[in-house]
Amino acid sequence: TASLAELDPEVATAMAGELSRQRDTLEMIASENFVPRAVLEAQGSVLTNKYAEGYPGRRYYGGCEFVDVVEDLARNRAKEVFGAEFANVQPHAGAQANAAVLMALMNPGEKLMGMDLAHGGHLTHGMKLNFSGKLYEVASYGVREDTHVVDMDQVRETALREKPQVLIAGWSAYPRHLDFAAFRSIADEIGAKLWVDMAHFAGLVAAGLHPSPVPHADVVSTTVHKTLGGPRSGMILAKKEWAKKLNSSVFPGQQGGPLMHAIAAKAVAMKIAGTEEFKARQERTLAGSKILAERLGGADVAGNGISVLTGGTDVHLVLVDLRHSQLDGQQGEDLLHEIGITVNRNAVPFDPRPPMNPSGLRIGTPALATRGFGEAEFTEVADIIATALATGADADVPALRARVSKLAQDFPLYDGLENWGLL
Numbered sequence: 470t471a472s473l474a475e476l477d478p479e480v481a482t483a484m485a486g487e488l489s490r491q492r493d494t495l496e497m498i499a500s501e502n503f504v505p506r507a508v509l510e511a512q513g514s515v516l517t518n519k520y521a522e523g524y525p526g527r528r529y530y531g532g533c534e535f536v537d538v539v540e541d542l543a544r545n546r547a548k549e550v551f552g553a554e555f556a557n558v559q560p561h562a563g564a565q566a567n568a569a570v571l572m573a574l575m576n577p578g579e580k581l582m583g584m585d586l587a588h589g590g591h592l593t594h595g596m597k598l599n600f601s602g603k604l605y606e607v608a609s610y611g612v613r614e615d616t617h618v619v620d621m622d623q624v625r626e627t628a629l630r631e632k633p634q635v636l637i638a639g640w641s642a643y644p645r646h647l648d649f650a651a652f653r654s655i656a657d658e659i660g661a662k663l664w665v666d667m668a669h670f671a672g673l674v675a676a677g678l679h680p681s682p683v684p685h686a687d688v689v690s691t692t693v694h695k696t697l698g699g700p701r702s703g704m705i706l707a708k709k710e711w712a713k714k715l716n717s718s719v720f721p722g723q724q725g726g727p728l729m730h731a732i733a734a735k736a737v738a739m740k741i742a743g744t745e746e747f748k749a750r751q752e753r754t755l756a757g758s759k760i761l762a763e764r765l766g767g768a769d770v771a772g773n774g775i776s777v778l779t780g781g782t783d784v785h786l787v788l789v790d791l792r793h794s795q796l797d798g799q800q801g802e803d804l805l806h807e808i809g810i811t812v813n814r815n816a817v818p819f820d821p822r823p824p825m826n827p828s829g830l831r832i833g834t835p836a837l838a839t840r841g842f843g844e845a846e847f848t849e850v851a852d853i854i855a856t857a858l859a860t861g862a863d864a865d866v867p868a869l870r871a872r873v874s875k876l877a878q879d880f881p882l883y884d885g886l887e888n889w890g891l892l
């Protein structure tokens with residue numbers, strides 16, 4: 470019955486430090502978000518104690534009557550939010566969901582084709598050190614060097630030449646929509662399966678603000694913790710005909726017992742994703758990224774070698790191109806960290822610099838939109854970032870830090886959490 474602080478002050482102190490960091494700084498890592506109290510409560514619950522191998526109604530353990538209710542709620546809500554015929558909510562994370570998808574769609578030694586990691590693809594789409602690059606043959610497509618946009622004629626040409634069994638549409642760093650209908654037609658032309666990994670933009674899809682891949686793809690995977698704003702975890706949606714194969718690829722193919730506390734939190738997140746308030750938040754997310762793209766792609770910063778890839782954004786992030794700036798990605802990330810804004814450095818396509826010190830920054834708006842930011846606040850943040858990057862080593866760090874602190878104070882995060890009994 471000892472509290473965490475009593476039993477383990479070292480962990481408790483580090484956790485308190487993390488809470489303060491989240492409250493006092495501005496989170497702009499494009500893949501992060503803040504979960505609501507109800508999600509924290511579900512995740513920090515006694516459901517963590519329960520083994521429930523199998524699926525609702527067909528478990529390998531007794532005592533599953535309550536966790537069955539929870540998993541059914543999560544599955545049904547996910548299907549409803551995305552208009553899908555089938556959902557599996559057991560993947561522990563996005564990477565596990567993707568491993569199960571590939572296991573269901575193809576055999577080891579066959580070929581997949583996804584977006585090149587260096588152009589914005591994900592590790593699980595065929596990177597050579599990842600299971601996807603070790604178990605499968607890999608072909609990839611990228612963006613055009615002149616526009617930084619995926620050119621479907623080029624994708625088709627590569628697909629016809631490479632003849633992959635699985636075609637992947639999805640990304641971790643790309644600021645535009647993909648043409649899912651065109652991917653479908655290429656997949657049909659070569660007899661491939663189409664898998665869409667919507668991990669990044671799933672929240673926008675749920676809100677109807679991004680084209681849905683669900684009608685086009687054989688299988689759609691996602692994380693739940695990015696724009697969707699739920700617990701750190703994964704999920705798979707599909708046409709009914711894939712149900713059996715996908716279920717057995719997740720369990721027993723890739724995982725043992727599901728994390729029932731995380732599944733409860735997913736059920737809560739899916740309930741929230743069906744609300745008007747969620748939609749309004751996704752609208753603010755998009756409005757914010759457009760404001761950032763305009764400011765960071767504007768004429769006044771262009772003189773300092775700063776621009777945004779593709780000249781704008783359709784989604785929740787912008788990719789800042791620092792190839793012609795006095796700052797590299799590491800210096801940009803460090804400078805923004807110093808003034809209290811967290812972003813991550815990122816390679817730009819055809820990057821002349823190495824991956825550990827690339828020429829770009831990936832900046833996203835979901836977490837700040839969840840915090841309550843609207844157009845006025847995003848305009849202020851965009852100006853702070855533009856000023857910092859344009860002035861570089863001469864930046865007035867204390868003044869910029871003060872502007873960041875004011876925004877953080879005006880939008881308190883997890884107000885009253887100390888009384889929720891969670892810390």
Ligand code: PLP
Nearest residue numbers: 562563564591640641666668692
């Ligand atoms: N798929 C895409 C497109 C991603 O961007 C990510 C995470 O960054 C993942 C999958 C993997 O998710 P996780 O980190 O939960 O394994």
